[in-house]
Amino acid sequence: MSFFEYLALNRAEVLSSTLEHVWLVAVSSGLAIAIGVPAGILLTRRPRLRAPILGFANVVQTIPSLALFGFLIPLPFIGGIGARTAIVALVLYGLLPLIRNTYTGITSVDPAVREAAHGMGMTDAQVLWLVELRLAAPVILAGVRIAVVLGVGIGTIAAAIGGGGLGEFIFRGVAMVNSAVILAGAVPAALLALIADGGLHLLERRLDWRR
Amino acid sequence: MKRSSSAARAKLQRAKRRTSALLPLLPLLPLLASACSRPDAIVVGSKNFTESMLLGEIVAQQLERYQLRVERKLYLGGTFVCHEAIKAGQIDVYVEYTGTAYSAILVLPATTDAAQVWRAVDSTYAARWNLKWAEPLGFNNTFAMLIRRRDAERLGIRTLSQAVRYARTWRPAFGYEFVEREDGYQGLLKAYGLTFAARPAVMDLGLSYKALAEGRADIIAGNSTDGQVAALDLFQLEDDRHYFPPYEAAPVVRRDLFTRFPAARGALAKLGGTITEEKMRQLNYQVDVAHRPAIEVAREFLAGVEK
Numbered sequence: 001m002s003f004f005e006y007l008a009l010n011r012a013e014v015l016s017s018t019l020e021h022v023w024l025v026a027v028s029s030g031l032a033i034a035i036g037v038p039a040g041i042l043l044t045r046r047p048r049l050r051a052p053i054l055g056f057a058n059v060v061q062t063i064p065s066l067a068l069f070g071f072l073i074p075l076p077f078i079g080g081i082g083a084r085t086a087i088v089a090l091v092l093y094g095l096l097p098l099i100r101n102t103y104t105g106i107t108s109v110d111p112a113v114r115e116a117a118h119g120m121g122m123t124d125a126q127v128l129w130l131v132e133l134r135l136a137a138p139v140i141l142a143g144v145r146i147a148v149v150l151g152v153g154i155g156t157i158a159a160a161i162g163g164g165g166l167g168e169f170i171f172r173g174v175a176m177v178n179s180a181v182i183l184a185g186a187v188p189a190a191l192l193a194l195i196a197d198g199g200l201h202l203l204e205r206r207l208d209w210r211r
Numbered sequence: 212m213k214r215s216s217s218a219a220r221a222k223l224q225r226a227k228r229r230t231s232a233l234l235p236l237l238p239l240l241p242l243l244a245s246a247c248s249r250p251d252a253i254v255v256g257s258k259n260f261t262e263s264m265l266l267g268e269i270v271a272q273q274l275e276r277y278q279l280r281v282e283r284k285l286y287l288g289g290t291f292v293c294h295e296a297i298k299a300g301q302i303d304v305y306v307e308y309t310g311t312a313y314s315a316i317l318v319l320p321a322t323t324d325a326a327q328v329w330r331a332v333d334s335t336y337a338a339r340w341n342l343k344w345a346e347p348l349g350f351n352n353t354f355a356m357l358i359r360r361r362d363a364e365r366l367g368i369r370t371l372s373q374a375v376r377y378a379r380t381w382r383p384a385f386g387y388e389f390v391e392r393e394d395g396y397q398g399l400l401k402a403y404g405l406t407f408a409a410r411p412a413v414m415d416l417g418l419s420y421k422a423l424a425e426g427r428a429d430i431i432a433g434n435s436t437d438g439q440v441a442a443l444d445l446f447q448l449e450d451d452r453h454y455f456p457p458y459e460a461a462p463v464v465r466r467d468l469f470t471r472f473p474a475a476r477g478a479l480a481k482l483g484g485t486i487t488e489e490k491m492r493q494l495n496y497q498v499d500v501a502h503r504p505a506i507e508v509a510r511e512f513l514a515g516v517e518k
Contacts, residue, residue, distance in 0.1 A: 175388035
């Protein structure tokens with residue numbers, strides 16, 4: 001059976017898996033942003049935390065997904081099997097670009113601008129919110145873009161722990177030695193990645209305050 | 212553009228000429244190959260996974276115990292590589308599974324009748340390729356429905372039929388292959404009238420073992436000879452309705468082997484029935500989980516086999 005025949009016969013299933021995939025990536029990216037951006041800001045305020053936190057995010061990247069799931073299964077609340085565990089893993093994998101880009105974006109703001117802001121009588125919070133974050137926005141958003149596109153790709157591993165998503169077709173295809181089934185997962189995942197990348201690129205240009 | 216493409220063509224032609232100069236030598240290649248291999252040795256092959264490699268090593272050492280010279284070609288790739296190799300005389304013996312030969316090589320539809328499978332592979336191999344199936348080693352490497360040993364003991368159950376009344380409260384976790392294959396999940400439900408508490412969590416096979424051991428799932432479908440079964444203290448529910456197709460392991464041998472080396476026949480026959488599923492699990496465990504060398508594990512095993 002060819003890829004297109006398979007797709008035509010299973011379009012409802014492919015569509016629901018795609019939506020599941022979007023949900024997995026949206027939830028995990030949202031959580032990763034909620035954790036990663038504040039963590040990146042924290043690093044600019046507490047330089048001593050830089051080595052341990054970036055080290056942690058780096059090390060997480062090197063753990064193979066199956067091994068990471070193996071560690072997560074026994075843990076209460078965040079572990080077990082199913083979508084929740086998959087999301088925890090995806091959040092962990094998404095942290096590095098977010099923390100790093102937030103940190104780099106803020107530290108590369110011209111010190112003269114920061115001093116001028118302080119000189120105008122802004123509080124620390126105002127400097128952060130009105131100056132630093134705005135100027136760093138394109139770099140931070142570039143980190144978000146990397147994290148989301150990566151998330152679409154590695155989101156396929158959710159299927160290894162019963163988390164659903166487009167990876168199911170890939171794993172099933174591998175088990176059945178059927179490339180049409182593998183493609184039914186891989187092609188929509190690739191399209192999602194392109195769409196997410198393009199959409200965030202547009203947003204990035206909108207938010208570039210320096211232009 | 213034009214120049215570069217004509218240059219490329221000239222290069223290609225030169226390359227062609229160079230190879231065609233060697234063409235007359237081509238018929239000599241088999242001679243060269245046979246000069247390298249020693250015809251006074253039995254070549255033992257195996258597929259590229261632990262159990263097959265271990266069985267290859269056991270067969271090799273058993274033949275050596277009968278003063279036969281052996282050349283090992285273990286880890287040869289999958290079923291088809293081994294099959295082509297033995298047909299071509301590149302290897303003399305390797306261990307195959309009846310169900311694999313039946314479905315993957317003879318491409319016959321799955322059946323659960325062990326006797327029928329044996330008859331089909333035995334007669335077809337002999338007629339088509341002059342290959343002989345030696346005495347089965349004694350174990351069946353098929354899907355195994357596994358639960359935690361302490362659950363089996365607490366409930367006092369041994370078989371799948373006995374498990375049906377408890378399965379209603381069980382959370383299953385299965386690998387993709389088991390869910391997809393026609394001799395897998397759907398058929399199992401029908402054969403035993405099983406119902407579970409939830410739809411199965413479909414996941415990586417290795418992780419499903421972990422999920423069962425950690426209490427995140429209550430029943431999984433593993434392989435009956437996986438070392439993990441012993442390592443994680445799991446219990447295999449007996450397939451008392453013989454739903455799963457048979458995958459009995461037995462050495463496949465070239466017919467001419469026994470005329471070239473008459474002692475090999477007795478040596479292989481002695482291995483018949485010596486490896487139970489429990490035994491094979493322990494052997495796999497020694498290599499996969501305890502990380503001991505296969506040569507050593509095979510030697511220890513053969514020390515317990517009557518010569």
